[in-house]
Amino acid sequence: MTLQRKKQFGVIETQKTLTETRSTEKHKELVNPAEHFDIKLLYGRHPAYSKSTYAVQFTSRLEGRDSSCYLEVELREKFEEHLKELCVFGEISRTELLKVADYVKQLKIQGVFERVPDLLQAIEGQADISESQELYDLAVESIVEDLAAYPTVTSDHYRHGVSSGVILDSDPLRRRFGSEVVGITTESVYEIIGLEPSPQNKVRLQEVIKAWYSMGYIIKRSKDRWQEAFRPNESIKDAKRFYLLKVEGLNEHLNVEESVPTE
Incomplete structure (x- = not known):
């Protein structure tokens, strides 16, 4: 190898070493702020979004x-909820979790993540997904087979304590x-999943919801509640809270044509 080639080779190697060193130093700056949790950023598809997105895995x-x-x-958005859940099986302070949010933001920016085909499986677990899907199918079946228990809002036939829920067919609600979309009472959800209403079973109810x-089956607009408040009858002013369940193909059972309400 000529002297000139050696010099060029030396420059290339030096540049490569510098690049690798800078890259390593860059990632070394990303220090996990959670003392008692391993943090991993995942990237993949999720049914709630049309684009691939990110999820954060906490391992105690x-x-x-x-x-x-x-x-x-x-x-x-769900900071308090996540903080409480993580402290059930691990230990993390409010300050640490806030720092984790900033930490994963930098992981995302720098491209430090693991690609997965389905984020929902990572979040819920395959077994939980199958069971939840079965319960959802059971809920849909109970609705379409007993539509009398789920009157439409415009019919004015909903009766609190008697009806299982109400179908949101008015233009404002649509x-x-x-x-x-069907509003289901808490009591009806308990009945669908085969549990008696009780403080102990409330945890299981929340897991299903x-x-x-x-x-992507539940509609949630409120920040701190899983139920939405609206008037189940157009003729009265009292609002009630319901879990809002998407029921694809519901209009076929109601024999109505699909249309998009305008302002």
Whole structure:
């Protein structure tokens, strides 16, 4: 090798080393702020979004090594909820979780993530998804086979404590929540999943609702509540709260044509 070639080769190697060093130093700056959790950023598809997005996986370093996974875009939005859940099987302070939100933002910017085909599986787990899907199918079946228990808002036939829910067919409600949406009472959800209403079973109820929401079946507009408030009868002013369930093909059972309400 000539002296000139050696010099050129030396320059190239030096540049390569500098680049690798800078890259390594760049990633070394990303220090996980959670003392008792391993943090991993995942990237993939989720049914709630038309584009690929991110999820954050928390794995406890404490006994059991349990883990939970949350959508990155909801990390701050559902901060209190996630903080409480993480402290059930691990240990993390409010300050640490806030720093984690900033940490994963930098992971995202620098492209430090793991690609997965389905974020929902990572968040819910395959077994939970199958069970939640079965319960959703059961809910849809119970609605379409007993439409009398779910009168439409415009019919004015909803009776509190008697009806299982109400179908949101008025133009204002369809503009607000979309078409083919059914409001279901808490008691009816308990009945569908085969549980008696009780403080102990409330946890299981919330697990099912959260799973349906992650799968894109529950409509949630309120920040702090899973139920939405609206008037189930047009003739009265009293509002009630319901879980809002998307029921694809509902209009076919109602024998109505699909149309988009305008302002």
